[in-house]
Amino acid sequence: MIRLEPRETAPVWLSLSAPLTAVLAALLLCALLIMWTGASALEAYGLLFKGALGSRFAITETLTRATPMILTGLAAAIAFRAKLWNIGGEGQFYAGALAATWLGAGAITLPPYLMVPFLIGAGALAGGLLLLIPAILKNRLKVDEVVTTLLLNFIVLLFVNYLLEGPLKDPMSMGWPQAAPIIDEGVLPAILSKSRVHLGLVIAVVAAVLVWALMRFTVWGYEIRAVGYNAAAAGFAGIGVNKTIILTALLSGGLAGIAGVSEVAGTKGYLTLDLSPGFGYAGIAVAMLAALHPLAVVASAVFLSAIFVGADSMSRALNVPTYISDVIVATSVLAVLVSGMFTRFRLRFR
Amino acid sequence: MDFIEILFTAGFWAATLRIATPLIFGTLGELVCERAGVLNLGIEGIMTMGAMSGWMWVYMGGDLVSGILFAAFIGMLFGLLHSLFAVYLGLSQHVAGIGITMLASSLSYFVFRMLLPTATTPPKIDPFQSYPIPGLSDLPYVGTPLFTQTPMTYGAFVVVLVVWYVLYSTPVGLAVRMTGENPIAAEAQGIDVLAVRTGAVVVGSGLMSVGGAFLTMSAFDAFYFGMVNGRGWICVALVIFASWNPGKALLGALLFAGIDAWQVRVQQLPGINIPYQFFLMAPYVLSIVAMIVMSRRALYPKALLVPFRRGERT
Incomplete structure (x- = not known):
């Protein structure tokens, strides 16, 4: 008979090696899938690694793609800490991108050192306000936020679709459904020459450190964790549970909104319907892989980004469907989830 | 034709x-x-x-009925996986479920592309045809809309009856409801809580999978990327709307589908100048509204989301 016994504390080596082992196990499982396509798994992973980190260009592409995923990963991590199940990162991402487009494509002109922070603030506000709706519904009427945040993704995407075919459509776009570009003052500058890596990466990493410090050293962070751990006890101890949920929602939605600003004003330059290949959803995987730790989110976002970027070039070379990257990500998330059991519980055989 | 007249057309129903x-x-x-x-x-x-x-089974040469069974079987496998995480390991049900959705949808696309690498236009199968029920389909007014459907639609109504009967009138159903309300009491009655939960998740996942199979084997004849398009999430909302009652779930699904069918027809009325995206939003907005309306009266199972570990008293 196997029994699970809760651990008081987990040794450091275990909490570090457990997720790594889990990811390795996931890669091994997916190797079977790759072999099914007739390709050599070793060669495939070799090409994947090369495509993601094998050259300066590959590394910068991986970092560019990781940038929004760090931010949406932080958004999911901070919300999940408070057990606010925000699955609406995708919608908040587009809300941020929309706000940046609305204000940044010519409506307002400020010098760059004001324009960039202004757009980021606007995007954060838009994302935060979008998540405020489900948070208030949860607080006031106990409406389950999983479903409301998920459904809002579809609503926001259709709304963006409408704007891009109507009011926000760029008359210079030759008929494509895309918005006018962000003016030069609002564009996030490149930080590495001859690459697409832009200021968004710095913002994302700073955000990760700030979120970590907030969660670790401040009363707010303590309250967020307390509400997530046991909302009833936190309320009994005098923590305003509803207030904390609202605060978490604003922070989480805001971070996802900044991801949208970073993509529209940094990577792409203008808003389209395919601005995000699922960055909001990927953020959930990032956060889960990082066990909701804000600093680990950075590493986990870079890792997932490497999988996506590497799988793109690998699948072109070997005819393995590119969806293999999504399978690897999903398998890793589930494997890490299981490995988390071992850091919280001890197996007892008897 | 105006907004109301639509409701009296056979096509709408x-x-x-x-x-x-x-x-x-x-x-x-x-x-x-x-x-x-x-x-x-x-x-x-x-x-x-x-x-x-289900679609792939038929495309590879299987018949439609066994295709449904195959889809159900595959769905049950994923249900088994979910219960491994959420029931036996007691992991967060939210997180495990999202992980399962990521895995199942990415695997679907991977396998589809793997088996049909070069298909640019989606290949088609011969889907279920509508089967007029002899006698009933000749009834005036209701004959065409209600009794000239595909077998899967009739099946859905049968499944409602079966689920309702099993849940409320059999020992198995009682055990399922007990594990959802008070697993400790259920265990005291000698019920294996983990096994019952696993069984329910496996059967439930099989039903979901059949719902997905309807899309490719009956409503359409091909598999498209992103074709489920949030229907699963809408079902989660409908369960809350229905207060976890199978009969109300049927009513909720019909009401919801009715409004969806209505909005598609309103879109095509002359003189309607609302952009089509707002019509497409309707199902999602409606689901949120339904949840808000019902949330005060929601009688959710007491032990929902609470993992059960043998011998642990909370």
Whole structure:
């Protein structure tokens, strides 16, 4: 008979090696899938690694793609800490991108050192306000936020679709459904020459450190964790549970909104319907892989980004469907989830 | 033709039943899981998997009926996986479910591309044809919309009756409801809580998968990327709307499908200048409104989301 016994504390080596082992196990499982396509798994992973980190260009592409995923990963991590199940990162991402487009494509002109922070603030506000709706519904009427945040993704995407075919459509776009570009003052500058890596990466990493410090050293962070751990006890101890949920929602939605600003004003330059290949959803995987730790989110976002970027070039070379990257990500998330059991519980055989 | 006249056309009612079918399967599947105390957010992915696997079975030469069984079987496998995480390991049901959705949908797309690498236009199968029920389909007014449907739509109504009967009138159903309300009491009665929960999740996931299969094997004849398009999430909302009651779930799915069928027809009326995107938003907005309306009266299973570990008293 196997029994699970809760651990008081987990040794450091275990909490570090457990997720790594889990990811390795996931890669091994997916190797079977790759072999099914007739390709050599070793060669495939070799090409994947090369495509993601094998050259300066590959590394910068991986970092560019990781940038929004760090931010949406932080958004999911901070919300999940408070057990606010925000699955609406995708919608908040587009809300941020929309706000940046609305204000940044010519409506307002400020010098760059004001324009960039202004757009980021606007995007954060838009994302935060979008998540405020489900948070208030949860607080006031106990409406389950999983479903409301998920459904809002579809609503926001259709709304963006409408704007891009109507009011926000760029008359210079030759008929494509895309918005006018962000003016030069609002564009996030490149930080590495001859690459697409832009200021968004710095913002994302700073955000990760700030979120970590907030969660670790401040009363707010303590309250967020307390509400997530046991909302009833936190309320009994005098923590305003509803207030904390609202605060978490604003922070989480805001971070996802900044991801949208970073993509529209940094990577792409203008808003389209395919601005995000699922960055909001990927953020959930990032956060889960990082066990909701804000600093680990950075590493986990870079890792997932490497999988996506590497799988793109690998699948072109070997005819393995590119969806293999999504399978690897999903398998890793589930494997890490299981490995988390071992850091919280001890197996007892008897 | 105006807004109201639409409601008196046979086409509207036929479409309502057609749109409702996958929602009925999905909502009942989710309901069975949740009555046993397990939230299954794998639903969106499992429906995608059902759509792909049932279609692929027929495309590879199987017949339609065995295709449905195959889709159900694959869905049950994912249900088993979900219960491994959410029931036996007691992991967060939210997180495990989202993980299952990620895995099931990405695997569906991977397998589809793997087996049909070069298909640019989606290949088609011969889907279920509508089967007029002899006698009943000749009835005036109701004959065409209600009794000239595909077999899967009739099946959905049968499944409602079966789920309702099993849940409320059999020992198995009692055990399922007990594990969802008070697993400790259930265990004291000698019920194996983990096994009952696993059984419910497996059966529920099978139903979801069949709901997905309806899309590719009955409503359409091909598998498209992103074709489930949030239907799974809408089912999760419908379960709450239905207060975890199979009969109300059927009503909810029909009401919802009816409004969806209605908005499609209103869109085509002359003189309507509302952009089509707002009509497409209707199902999602409606689901949120439904949840808000019902949230005060929601009688959710007491042990929903609470993992059960043998011998642990909380």
